[in-house]
Amino acid sequence: MIELIKTRRDIFHEIIIEALEEVGLANAITEGRKNDFVPQENIFSLLDEEPK
Secondary structure, eight states, rough: HHHHHTHHHHHHHHHHHHHHHHHHHHHHHHHHHHHHOHHHHHHHHHHHHHOO
């Protein structure tokens, strides 16, 4: 297993990055469920604003 990790470092790097992103997304969803929801209109108005 160690030899495989050493020779295919790029694959294991991608696996670790994907796993961390999934954990971050799950944590954000969990945290978002605790807070009040923002109306859809507020989100779209922010997205439609011109960059400053």
